[in-house]
Amino acid sequence: MxxxxxxxxxxxxxxxxxxxxxxxxxxxxxxxxxxxxxxARRCPSCGMTFEDYKRTGLLGCAKCYRYFRRELLPAVKDIQGGTAHTGKTPGKDAGENYELLLERARLRSRLEEAVRRGDDGEAQRLGDQIKGLSETIRGGRA
Ligand SMILES: [Zn+2]
Ligand SMILES: [Zn+2]
Structure with a gap:
Protein backbone atom coordinates (compact mmCIF):
# COMPACT_ATOMS: atom_id res chain seq x y z
CA MET A 1 0.00 0.00 0.00
CA ALA A 40 -2.46 20.19 16.06
CA ARG A 41 -1.52 22.37 18.99
CA ARG A 42 -1.53 26.00 18.07
CA CYS A 43 0.25 28.91 19.67
CA PRO A 44 -2.54 30.71 21.55
CA SER A 45 -1.03 34.05 20.60
CA CYS A 46 -0.46 33.79 16.83
CA GLY A 47 -2.16 30.49 15.89
CA MET A 48 0.93 28.88 14.45
CA THR A 49 1.34 25.09 14.67
CA PHE A 50 4.55 23.19 15.20
CA GLU A 51 4.06 21.74 11.72
CA ASP A 52 4.27 25.28 10.36
CA TYR A 53 7.49 25.75 12.26
CA LYS A 54 8.99 22.54 10.91
CA ARG A 55 8.12 23.59 7.38
CA THR A 56 9.37 27.16 7.53
CA GLY A 57 11.87 27.03 10.39
CA LEU A 58 10.34 30.25 11.67
CA LEU A 59 8.17 30.81 14.69
CA GLY A 60 5.26 33.21 14.56
CA CYS A 61 5.86 35.21 17.71
CA ALA A 62 7.85 35.28 20.93
CA LYS A 63 5.16 33.28 22.78
CA CYS A 64 5.69 30.36 20.39
CA TYR A 65 9.03 29.65 22.07
CA ARG A 66 7.29 28.97 25.34
CA TYR A 67 4.34 27.18 23.85
CA PHE A 68 6.36 24.81 21.66
CA ARG A 69 9.41 24.52 23.85
CA ARG A 70 8.97 20.77 24.40
CA GLU A 71 8.81 20.17 20.69
CA LEU A 72 11.57 22.62 19.90
CA LEU A 73 14.12 21.11 22.21
CA PRO A 74 13.38 17.49 23.00
CA ALA A 75 16.96 17.03 24.19
CA VAL A 76 16.32 19.34 27.11
CA LYS A 77 13.99 16.81 28.69
CA ASP A 78 16.88 14.34 28.88
CA ILE A 79 19.11 16.97 30.44
CA GLN A 80 16.46 17.79 33.03
CA GLY A 81 15.82 14.10 33.66
CA GLY A 82 19.54 13.64 34.26
CA THR A 83 19.73 16.44 36.79
CA ALA A 84 16.73 15.02 38.64
CA HIS A 85 18.64 11.77 39.29
CA THR A 86 21.60 13.54 40.83
CA GLY A 87 19.34 15.60 43.05
CA LYS A 88 20.85 18.81 41.68
CA THR A 89 17.77 20.49 40.34
CA PRO A 90 18.33 23.91 38.84
CA GLY A 91 15.62 26.50 39.42
CA LYS A 92 12.57 26.08 37.27
CA ASP A 93 13.22 29.40 35.55
CA ALA A 94 16.80 28.47 34.86
CA GLY A 95 15.66 25.38 32.98
CA GLU A 96 13.17 27.35 30.97
CA ASN A 97 15.66 30.06 30.12
CA TYR A 98 18.20 27.45 29.16
CA GLU A 99 15.84 26.18 26.46
CA LEU A 100 15.21 29.70 25.25
CA LEU A 101 18.91 30.47 25.21
CA LEU A 102 19.57 27.39 23.10
CA GLU A 103 16.91 28.46 20.65
CA ARG A 104 18.31 31.97 20.53
CA ALA A 105 21.80 30.63 19.80
CA ARG A 106 20.35 28.57 16.96
CA LEU A 107 18.58 31.61 15.53
CA ARG A 108 21.73 33.68 15.78
CA SER A 109 23.71 31.23 13.68
CA ARG A 110 20.91 31.29 11.11
CA LEU A 111 20.97 35.06 11.17
CA GLU A 112 24.71 35.02 10.49
CA GLU A 113 24.12 32.74 7.52
CA ALA A 114 21.37 34.98 6.19
CA VAL A 115 23.63 38.02 6.48
CA ARG A 116 26.42 36.18 4.68
CA ARG A 117 24.00 35.25 1.89
CA GLY A 118 22.87 38.86 1.71
CA ASP A 119 19.27 37.78 2.40
CA ASP A 120 17.98 40.96 4.01
CA GLY A 121 14.39 39.78 4.38
CA GLU A 122 15.40 36.63 6.21
CA ALA A 123 17.92 38.53 8.33
CA GLN A 124 15.21 41.01 9.30
CA ARG A 125 12.78 38.24 10.28
CA LEU A 126 15.40 36.39 12.31
CA GLY A 127 16.50 39.60 13.95
CA ASP A 128 12.93 40.29 15.04
CA GLN A 129 12.60 36.76 16.40
CA ILE A 130 15.82 37.05 18.36
CA LYS A 131 14.66 40.37 19.77
CA GLY A 132 11.32 38.86 20.81
CA LEU A 133 13.05 35.88 22.31
CA SER A 134 15.47 38.07 24.25
CA GLU A 135 12.50 39.94 25.69
CA THR A 136 10.91 36.64 26.68
CA ILE A 137 14.12 35.55 28.40
CA ARG A 138 14.41 38.82 30.27
CA GLY A 139 10.70 38.67 31.18
CA GLY A 140 11.17 35.16 32.55
CA ARG A 141 13.92 36.36 34.87
CA ALA A 142 12.12 39.41 36.17
ZN1 LIG B 1 2.93 10.69 1.30
ZN1 LIG C 1 3.05 32.41 18.43
Whole structure:
Protein backbone atom coordinates (compact mmCIF):
# COMPACT_ATOMS: atom_id res chain seq x y z
CA MET A 1 0.00 0.00 0.00
CA UNK A 2 1.46 3.29 -1.07
CA UNK A 3 0.67 6.90 -0.34
CA UNK A 4 -1.70 8.38 -2.92
CA UNK A 5 0.16 11.70 -2.62
CA UNK A 6 3.84 10.81 -2.72
CA UNK A 7 4.13 7.05 -3.29
CA UNK A 8 5.92 6.19 -0.06
CA UNK A 9 4.77 3.25 2.13
CA UNK A 10 1.43 4.23 3.61
CA UNK A 11 -1.34 3.26 6.00
CA UNK A 12 -5.11 3.63 5.88
CA UNK A 13 -6.52 6.49 7.89
CA UNK A 14 -10.16 7.19 8.64
CA UNK A 15 -11.03 10.81 8.21
CA UNK A 16 -14.24 12.73 8.60
CA UNK A 17 -15.00 15.44 6.09
CA UNK A 18 -18.31 17.25 5.99
CA UNK A 19 -19.79 14.76 8.46
CA UNK A 20 -18.91 11.77 6.24
CA UNK A 21 -16.33 9.23 7.20
CA UNK A 22 -14.02 7.95 4.51
CA UNK A 23 -10.68 6.19 4.23
CA UNK A 24 -7.54 7.65 2.76
CA UNK A 25 -4.25 5.91 1.98
CA UNK A 26 -1.40 8.16 2.98
CA UNK A 27 2.04 8.06 4.52
CA UNK A 28 2.24 9.62 8.02
CA UNK A 29 3.86 12.78 6.65
CA UNK A 30 1.16 13.41 4.04
CA UNK A 31 -1.56 12.53 6.53
CA UNK A 32 -0.16 15.12 8.93
CA UNK A 33 0.14 17.69 6.17
CA UNK A 34 -3.37 17.17 4.83
CA UNK A 35 -5.45 16.24 7.87
CA UNK A 36 -3.27 16.48 10.95
CA UNK A 37 -3.38 20.22 11.34
CA UNK A 38 -6.87 20.81 12.70
CA UNK A 39 -5.94 18.77 15.77
CA ALA A 40 -2.46 20.19 16.06
CA ARG A 41 -1.52 22.37 18.99
CA ARG A 42 -1.53 26.00 18.07
CA CYS A 43 0.25 28.91 19.67
CA PRO A 44 -2.54 30.71 21.55
CA SER A 45 -1.03 34.05 20.60
CA CYS A 46 -0.46 33.79 16.83
CA GLY A 47 -2.16 30.49 15.89
CA MET A 48 0.93 28.88 14.45
CA THR A 49 1.34 25.09 14.67
CA PHE A 50 4.55 23.19 15.20
CA GLU A 51 4.06 21.74 11.72
CA ASP A 52 4.27 25.28 10.36
CA TYR A 53 7.49 25.75 12.26
CA LYS A 54 8.99 22.54 10.91
CA ARG A 55 8.12 23.59 7.38
CA THR A 56 9.37 27.16 7.53
CA GLY A 57 11.87 27.03 10.39
CA LEU A 58 10.34 30.25 11.67
CA LEU A 59 8.17 30.81 14.69
CA GLY A 60 5.26 33.21 14.56
CA CYS A 61 5.86 35.21 17.71
CA ALA A 62 7.85 35.28 20.93
CA LYS A 63 5.16 33.28 22.78
CA CYS A 64 5.69 30.36 20.39
CA TYR A 65 9.03 29.65 22.07
CA ARG A 66 7.29 28.97 25.34
CA TYR A 67 4.34 27.18 23.85
CA PHE A 68 6.36 24.81 21.66
CA ARG A 69 9.41 24.52 23.85
CA ARG A 70 8.97 20.77 24.40
CA GLU A 71 8.81 20.17 20.69
CA LEU A 72 11.57 22.62 19.90
CA LEU A 73 14.12 21.11 22.21
CA PRO A 74 13.38 17.49 23.00
CA ALA A 75 16.96 17.03 24.19
CA VAL A 76 16.32 19.34 27.11
CA LYS A 77 13.99 16.81 28.69
CA ASP A 78 16.88 14.34 28.88
CA ILE A 79 19.11 16.97 30.44
CA GLN A 80 16.46 17.79 33.03
CA GLY A 81 15.82 14.10 33.66
CA GLY A 82 19.54 13.64 34.26
CA THR A 83 19.73 16.44 36.79
CA ALA A 84 16.73 15.02 38.64
CA HIS A 85 18.64 11.77 39.29
CA THR A 86 21.60 13.54 40.83
CA GLY A 87 19.34 15.60 43.05
CA LYS A 88 20.85 18.81 41.68
CA THR A 89 17.77 20.49 40.34
CA PRO A 90 18.33 23.91 38.84
CA GLY A 91 15.62 26.50 39.42
CA LYS A 92 12.57 26.08 37.27
CA ASP A 93 13.22 29.40 35.55
CA ALA A 94 16.80 28.47 34.86
CA GLY A 95 15.66 25.38 32.98
CA GLU A 96 13.17 27.35 30.97
CA ASN A 97 15.66 30.06 30.12
CA TYR A 98 18.20 27.45 29.16
CA GLU A 99 15.84 26.18 26.46
CA LEU A 100 15.21 29.70 25.25
CA LEU A 101 18.91 30.47 25.21
CA LEU A 102 19.57 27.39 23.10
CA GLU A 103 16.91 28.46 20.65
CA ARG A 104 18.31 31.97 20.53
CA ALA A 105 21.80 30.63 19.80
CA ARG A 106 20.35 28.57 16.96
CA LEU A 107 18.58 31.61 15.53
CA ARG A 108 21.73 33.68 15.78
CA SER A 109 23.71 31.23 13.68
CA ARG A 110 20.91 31.29 11.11
CA LEU A 111 20.97 35.06 11.17
CA GLU A 112 24.71 35.02 10.49
CA GLU A 113 24.12 32.74 7.52
CA ALA A 114 21.37 34.98 6.19
CA VAL A 115 23.63 38.02 6.48
CA ARG A 116 26.42 36.18 4.68
CA ARG A 117 24.00 35.25 1.89
CA GLY A 118 22.87 38.86 1.71
CA ASP A 119 19.27 37.78 2.40
CA ASP A 120 17.98 40.96 4.01
CA GLY A 121 14.39 39.78 4.38
CA GLU A 122 15.40 36.63 6.21
CA ALA A 123 17.92 38.53 8.33
CA GLN A 124 15.21 41.01 9.30
CA ARG A 125 12.78 38.24 10.28
CA LEU A 126 15.40 36.39 12.31
CA GLY A 127 16.50 39.60 13.95
CA ASP A 128 12.93 40.29 15.04
CA GLN A 129 12.60 36.76 16.40
CA ILE A 130 15.82 37.05 18.36
CA LYS A 131 14.66 40.37 19.77
CA GLY A 132 11.32 38.86 20.81
CA LEU A 133 13.05 35.88 22.31
CA SER A 134 15.47 38.07 24.25
CA GLU A 135 12.50 39.94 25.69
CA THR A 136 10.91 36.64 26.68
CA ILE A 137 14.12 35.55 28.40
CA ARG A 138 14.41 38.82 30.27
CA GLY A 139 10.70 38.67 31.18
CA GLY A 140 11.17 35.16 32.55
CA ARG A 141 13.92 36.36 34.87
CA ALA A 142 12.12 39.41 36.17
ZN1 LIG B 1 2.93 10.69 1.30
ZN1 LIG C 1 3.05 32.41 18.43
Missing amino acids: YCTQCGRPASRYKIVTGGEEREVVLCPACYQALYGRPN
